[in-house]
Amino acid sequence: MKSKLPKKEIQIKIKEFFEDIKNKTPKQVKKIKKLAMSKNISLKEKRKLFCKKCFDSYKNPKIRIKNKIKSVTCKNCGYVSRWKLK
Numbered sequence: 001m002k003s004k005l006p007k008k009e010i011q012i013k014i015k016e017f018f019e020d021i022k023n024k025t026p027k028q029v030k031k032i033k034k035l036a037m038s039k040n041i042s043l044k045e046k047r048k049l050f051c052k053k054c055f056d057s058y059k060n061p062k063i064r065i066k067n068k069i070k071s072v073t074c075k076n077c078g079y080v081s082r083w084k085l086k
């Protein structure tokens, strides 16, 4: 996706997008991720707000914490994301 928006504006756009992540479709999430990647913008903690496999935003995910590893199961595709807790 080609975009001529300056990086700063895209960062604002991404921030606003994630504030309303629960109302976004997987297609929109995929698009914003692509946009961020094209500008080398790291999503950091925001990556934990959606499934990296099907790009569905986590609405009511199953969360388990074991041995300082947080597992989040996507209700849409069943993919389990694991995050190390600090």
Ligand SMILES: [Zn+2]
Pocket (backbone or CB within 6 Å): 051, 052, 053, 054, 055, 056, 074, 075, 076, 077, 078, 079
């Ligand atoms: Zn998923």
